Structures are given as C-alpha cells and as structure tokens.
Amino acid sequence: MTRRRGFPLAALQLFRFPDVFIGLIEECVTTPMFSVCINWNPHGFSKGARGLRQGDPMSPFLFVLVMEVLQLMMQQLNDQNEGFSYHWRCKELGLF
Template sequence: MIRVKWAFLKEVMLRMGFTEEWVSLVLRCISTVSYVVTINGSRGNVFKPTRGLRQGDPLNHFLFLICSEGLSSLIRLTTKEGSIKGVKTSKRRPTISHLLFADDCILFGEVIEK
C-alpha cells in the first residue's frame, strides 16, 4: 500500500515548479474520494481517506514518481549535510546512499558512533 501524505506531494510539486492551479487540481482529483464498506448487504458509514494514492488511478504512476523524486532529494540533502553517510563500492567510486526502483527503496548507510 502506498502511504503518501498529500501535503508532501503538494510541497514537492510546488518545489518542482508546478503552478498553484495545477497542484490544486491534482490534489482535488486525489483527495475527493470516499469509501463505503458493505457487509452482508448493509451499507456502512462513509469515510474519507486523509492520505494515500488509489490503486488503479491513472495519475498514480506520475504522482509516485514525483514523490520518489522528493524522497530522493531529501536523502541527498541529508547526506550532503552529513546526517547520514552512504557506502562506497571502492575508493574511487561515488558514495551510494539509496536506490529507487518501481515502488522499492533500498537505503545504504554506515553506522556512525558518537
């Protein structure tokens, strides 16, 4: 299950240069959903999610890529600040802090004792 906070998606889209109007339209598309659970033919209460992307939504793939870019940027910033440290495959190679593929994220790090 994808648990994307809509505020995070909004902030990433704005920082990527999307206009306020476009971001607002996208957020309305993903946040106006509501669900009803039916048990034994009886309809339950209506509830509205406060985060997440719906399975099967045609926008999901693009929105997930935008969120992945936001996560990647945060990891790079944290690495640059020295809060986390990636690993090197050899002395002359760059440091690897994370790899993203589809909906998977692998984090590489070194334990820093203080």
C-alpha cells in the same frame, strides 16, 4: 498565507508547479466519486474516503514526485555529512 496541504501537494509547490495545476491535482486526490455499473448502466455515486487507490492512473506520477523529494533529501544529508553514510555495498557506486 499558504494553506496546509499534504506531502504530494507540497512537493508540487516545491517544484514550482502553477497553483492552478496543483489545485486540479488536489481536486482529483481529495474528491473521488465512484459509481457501480449494473448491466452497463451506472447506478448512483458514493464518495471515496481515502483519496487515490492502487491502480489509479495518477498514482505512478505522484509516486515518482515523492521519490524525487526523498532523493533530494538524501542528497542534502550526504552533502552536509550529518551522520549519513552509504551502505557498504553501494558506496563504490554512490547509490543511496
């Protein structure tokens, strides 16, 4: 039985990344902890409530992964010709 995961983690599964790697990414996304430094000394920890934040080093990689899935979905729609059409300015180039 496969447990339910968020979209980026499901995309990693789609591209057949190893389960150990997916587990590490899931740990990074779901359990962030923050500490405040006062005079260069860390004081306490607080649990993050919303996963990755803007500026996190992992964000660009997950963004590219999600965009790849979106591109595959659009290509599939185009191949099936289910009401998909190019924007009139992009048709000649074949851009989505």
